[in-house]
Amino acid sequence: MELTAFIATCILQFFIGFKIVEGQCDSKGTCVCHCINCISGCITCLPGWSGSTTNYCQKSNTFYQLNAMDKLLDGDLNTYEMAKGQDPFVRVQYNYSTEIDQLDITAVLENGINYTVFVKQLPYTRDELDICSKFRYNSRSIKKTVTVTCNRPQQGKYIEIVASSSTETTLKVFEIERFECANGTYGGNCSKLCSDGCNKQCDKNTGDCICKGGRWGNLCNGTCPSFCDKNTCNSNTGDCFSCISGYYGVRCDKKCSSGCQDSCNMTSGFCISKPGFYSTNCSLQCPTTCLNEFSNLLSRWTEQTCFSQSIF
Numbered sequence: 001m002e003l004t005a006f007i008a009t010c011i012l013q014f015f016i017g018f019k020i021v022e023g024q025c026d027s028k029g030t031c032v033c034h035c036i037n038c039i040s041g042c043i044t045c046l047p048g049w050s051g052s053t054t055n056y057c058q059k060s061n062t063f064y065q066l067n068a069m070d071k072l073l074d075g076d077l078n079t080y081e082m083a084k085g086q087d088p089f090v091r092v093q094y095n096y097s098t099e100i101d102q103l104d105i106t107a108v109l110e111n112g113i114n115y116t117v118f119v120k121q122l123p124y125t126r127d128e129l130d131i132c133s134k135f136r137y138n139s140r141s142i143k144k145t146v147t148v149t150c151n152r153p154q155q156g157k158y159i160e161i162v163a164s165s166s167t168e169t170t171l172k173v174f175e176i177e178r179f180e181c182a183n184g185t186y187g188g189n190c191s192k193l194c195s196d197g198c199n200k201q202c203d204k205n206t207g208d209c210i211c212k213g214g215r216w217g218n219l220c221n222g223t224c225p226s227f228c229d230k231n232t233c234n235s236n237t238g239d240c241f242s243c244i245s246g247y248y249g250v251r252c253d254k255k256c257s258s259g260c261q262d263s264c265n266m267t268s269g270f271c272i273s274k275p276g277f278y279s280t281n282c283s284l285q286c287p288t289t290c291l292n293e294f295s296n297l298l299s300r301w302t303e304q305t306c307f308s309q310s311i312f
Contacts, residue, residue, distance in 0.1 A: 024058055025184025025193055031055045032182070047075050050179070052191035058182040059190040066094045072176045077106055080174040088171040089162040097121060097157040100132065100178060105161065106145040108172040109137040114164040119154035130156070143174070180204060195221040211235045227252035242266060257283040 025031040034049035034057040035042035042053040051059030063073050071079040072092045081090045100119050109115075115137065120130040132150035163171040181190035181204040194202035197215030202208060211220035214231045216238040224233035227247040228240035243252035245263040256264035259277030264270060273282035 024182030025055070031058060031184065031193075034058065034060075034182075051181075051189050055185065055191060055193070058185040060180050060182055061177045062098075062180050063094060063176060063178045072173060075175070077174050080172055082170065082172045084168065084170050086166070086168055087162060087164050088169065089160055090171060090173045091123060091158060091160040092176055093123065093158050095157075097155060099153050099155050100159075101150050101153040102178070103132070103148045103150075103159070104145055104175075104177040104179065105148055106143070106174040106177075107161070108141060108143050108170070108174075109139075109146070110141050110163070110165075110169055111137065111139060112165075113137055113169060116162045116164065117148050117150075118158075118160040118162070119150065119156040120158050120160065121156050123158050126160070126162075130154070145175075195219045197221055197223075225251045225253060240266075257281045259283055259285070 024034075033042065034046045035053065036044045036046055038056070042056050045051070045053065045057035048061050048064030049057040049059065050061070051057050061075065064075050066073050070092055071081055072090070073094065081092075083090055103117065105117070113136070114134065116134050117132045118126060118130045119132045120127070132154050133148045135146070135148070159176055161171065161173060161176075163169055181187070183201050184194050186192050186194060186202055186204045186207040190204075192207060194207060194209060195215075197212055197217075197220030198209035199212045199220075200210055202219070206218070208218045209220050211217070214224050214233075216222045216224060216233050216235045220235070222238050224231055224238065225240055227244050229242040229244050229252075233240050239250040240252045243249070243263070243266055246256050248254050248256055248264050248266045248269045252266075254269060256269060256271060257277070259274050259279075259282030260271035261274045261282070262272065264281065268280075270280045271282050273279075276286050278284050278286060
């Protein structure tokens with residue numbers, strides 16, 4: 001059993017070394033395991049992975065070992081980079097330019113210091129447009145992980161953290177992480193599964209997605225009404241575009257009168273009557289005293305008129 005668990009773990013680590021995050025969970029809710037032991041139950045996540053152990057650690061640190069020589073990307077919260085002086089900074093480079101909207105930064109925060117986080121394309125320039133976020137820390141000095149959300153998504157391959165102070169101070173940064181849910185999952189802890197009604201990957205924060213045919217709603221977990229024509233409906237409201245013959249209403253949940261010659265109007269239910277029926281929705285039968293059972297009745301009339309032959 002232990003040998004089997006060891007082999008399974010080695011195989012998982014081999015694949016994770018290639019940063020595979022595509023298709024980790026399928027539409028049936030089956031997820032790839034990113035746990036140290038996938039045989040007897042998930043208790044501890046593999047390095048670079050975290051999140052709910054219930055669905056096998058689907059929260060990926062996409063910065064993990066992108067540059068194995070950099071202490072800020074090694075996944076070790078005990079190693080660090082440090083700078084001292086007035087306005088000290090640390091800078092990290094990763095292998096390719098990417099869009100960043102949120103970072104987790106583990107550092108020693110000092111009382112009364114303003115921190116600025118830059119995401120940029122060039123290493124030695126600083127521009128207002130490169131600022132991801134600013135924050136001020138007002139409490140006792142402590143090692144802490146802070147989640148920094150950019151004012152807008154930033155594109156770049158360098159992250160620079162600056163500690164602004166009028167006097168000399170120390171900046172000590174242990175780790176910079178960027179978390180992303182594996183495909184097929186979403187939510188803060190990547191513990192929720194995208195709906196099987198999603199046509200493609202759902203939004204990894206909200207779960208919203210583009211729906212497959214026959215599904216509707218932000219999460220595409222609604223099913224189009226049964227009598228929508230071609231099983232298609234508005235993906236936002238669930239209303240049908242048209243109904244199959246014999247039904248009407250925005251959800252096609254009302255039956256056309258049995259007196260309708262063909263299908264009825266989708267909005268009103270009005271139709272052309274079969275012989276022997278009358279009224280706007282053809283729900284009333286002609287009196288048996290009418291010759292050949294044909295009559296004509298307009299809604300404004302108070303009495304019906306029989307005809308000796310069909311009026312259709």
